[in-house]
Amino acid sequence: KILQKLTKAGIVKSFRGIKGGFQLAKKAREITLFDVIDAIQGPTAMNRCVVDKYSCRFSDVCTVLPVWVELRGKVEEYLRKVTFEKLARARKAKKKSSISSQDNSLDMLRRTMTGG
Secondary structure: OHHHHHHHOOOEEEEOOOOOEEEEOOOHHHOEHHHHHHHHHOOOOOOHHHHOHHHOOOOOOOOOHHHHHHHHHHHHHHHHHOEHHHHHHHHHHHHHHOHHHHHHHHHHHHHHHHOO
16 A cells, blocks of 8 residues: 555556556655655644644644644654655665665664554
């Protein structure tokens, strides 16, 4: 289902048939971590009231809500700066340094992609 969501978001293309599969629909430098997370899990937020202020009856008087909103903005801003080109370069650099570092990077990327 992850690849279906990424296809729907225009991040990857799918090909049917014996030689079918998936490939990036854009250049790696045009795909951000934000794009992938948003396509897979939807809006990023530390608290649901940031996405839907009507989900909490205290949102009109909550003094913490602006903090959550600001934090969400900063997280999204950062994720929009992390492209898959940067991730690939980082992986390549780590691969040169040691195989164990590469395994850790791949595990981190997998956890990020699967939300685990």
